[in-house]
Amino acid sequence: MNDELFIQRCFDLARLGLGSVSPNPLVGAVLVHEGKIIGEGFHQRWGEAHAEVNCVRAVSPENQYLIPYSTLFCNLEPCAHFGKTPPCTDLILEQKIPRVVVSNTDPNPLVAGKGLARLQKAGVEIKQGVLEEQGSWLNRSFFTWITENRPHVVLKWAQTADGFLGKKDARTAISGSTALRLVHRWRAECDAILVGSNTALLDDPRLDVRHYFGEKPLRIVLDTKGKIPPSHHFFDDSAETWVYGNSMKGKSFSNTKFISSGDRILIPNILEALKIADRAILLLEGGANLLNQFLESGDWDEIRVIQNKQRLDEGVPAPQLPANVIIKEQFQVEDDLVRIFTR
Ligand code: AOF
Ligand code: ZN
Numbered sequence: 001m002n003d004e005l006f007i008q009r010c011f012d013l014a015r016l017g018l019g020s021v022s023p024n025p026l027v028g029a030v031l032v033h034e035g036k037i038i039g040e041g042f043h044q045r046w047g048e049a050h051a052e053v054n055c056v057r058a059v060s061p062e063n064q065y066l067i068p069y070s071t072l073f074c075n076l077e078p079c080a081h082f083g084k085t086p087p088c089t090d091l092i093l094e095q096k097i098p099r100v101v102v103s104n105t106d107p108n109p110l111v112a113g114k115g116l117a118r119l120q121k122a123g124v125e126i127k128q129g130v131l132e133e134q135g136s137w138l139n140r141s142f143f144t145w146i147t148e149n150r151p152h153v154v155l156k157w158a159q160t161a162d163g164f165l166g167k168k169d170a171r172t173a174i175s176g177s178t179a180l181r182l183v184h185r186w187r188a189e190c191d192a193i194l195v196g197s198n199t200a201l202l203d204d205p206r207l208d209v210r211h212y213f214g215e216k217p218l219r220i221v222l223d224t225k226g227k228i229p230p231s232h233h234f235f236d237d238s239a240e241t242w243v244y245g246n247s248m249k250g251k252s253f254s255n256t257k258f259i260s261s262g263d264r265i266l267i268p269n270i271l272e273a274l275k276i277a278d279r280a281i282l283l284l285e286g287g288a289n290l291l292n293q294f295l296e297s298g299d300w301d302e303i304r305v306i307q308n309k310q311r312l313d314e315g316v317p318a319p320q321l322p323a324n325v326i327i328k329e330q331f332q333v334e335d336d337l338v339r340i341f342t343r
Pocket of ligand 2: 078086088
């Protein structure tokens with residue numbers, strides 16, 4: 001039971017890395033001596049120290065002598081490889097930590113069980129699989145990235161109670177202001193946001209995170225027919241932007257890349273380009289056509305639906321949820337019901 005409690009604490013710490021560590025996993029670590037936390041840390045930024053290192057560093061000088069009598073809790077198996085940082089297993093052995101409890105093993109082929117095996121061989125007591133399902137859900141984008149070798153795709157839409165995305169040919173606000181903040185948080189937590197040309201044309205979205213905090217994600221728009229006017233936010237060069245379409249004459253850009261791809265943009269091409277650019281989480285914000293294309297091709301991992309009590313009676317129909325989706329989260333944000341589905 002206590003093991004679960006401390007792994008839960010690792011999850012909470014790990015979550016603080018959301019928006020800063022991708023494509024690395026979210027990892028938290030806690031050192032516990034006789035039921036008391038003496039140090040905790042998390043992986044804060046891609047390329048920087050791992051959770052275990054920050055956790056050991058956080059132990060105060062007067063408690064350091066307790067480390068060889070403590071248990072290290074970590075939601076992910078400690079790494080055993082030299083990456084941007086040295087192996088966490090070395091640190092654990094140097095510090096003579098006698099017991100390690102983890103939630104998930106690390107699917108990264110460079111680690112994949114080697115971390116735990118190395119510790120076990122050196123005499124460290126290991127317990128694995130604590131709250132494993134919760135750990136996998138927390139690190140779902142990392143698991144997709146490593147095991148499927150492509151970005152984790154999140155489809156998102158807001159719909160009325162009677163199943164419409166909005167009015168035809170007019171920008172329609174569906175969800176409330178608190179749900180809007182949540183959407184901006186999701187934006188800050190992803191690596192790239194994609195929208196189709198109709199949405200870009202009609203809504204003129206900025207796709208930034210102005211109602212939350214964090215880094216702006218890469219914006220991607222499909223505009224093969226050159227429908228979006230130069231005055232739209234997409235062409236303001238205010239964030240890294242990919243435009244699938246022809247370059248714009250007479251305007252110079254430093255953050256905007258034009259990708260000519262012919263009329264038909266294939267989803268696999270976008271996913272491949274993201275993979276090469278090390279962007280592991282794609283949020284698709286619409287519109288209906290593009291959402292339906294991803295649903296039909298099956299290129300999705302997660303669906304987030306925000307539903308309001310409003311009714312529109314007519315308009316653009318919201319996509320149909322695929323059969324057999326599993327609901328993973330459901331919560332109310334003022335008048336909006338948020339549901340997160342997976343397969
Ligand atoms: C851990 N603790 O906090 C994290 C781990 O390039 P590097 O050195 O940062 O290594 C990245 C890989 O290490 C990553 O793909 C994953 O397998 C593991 N991440 N491991 O022991 C951590 N973030
Ligand atoms: Zn590590």
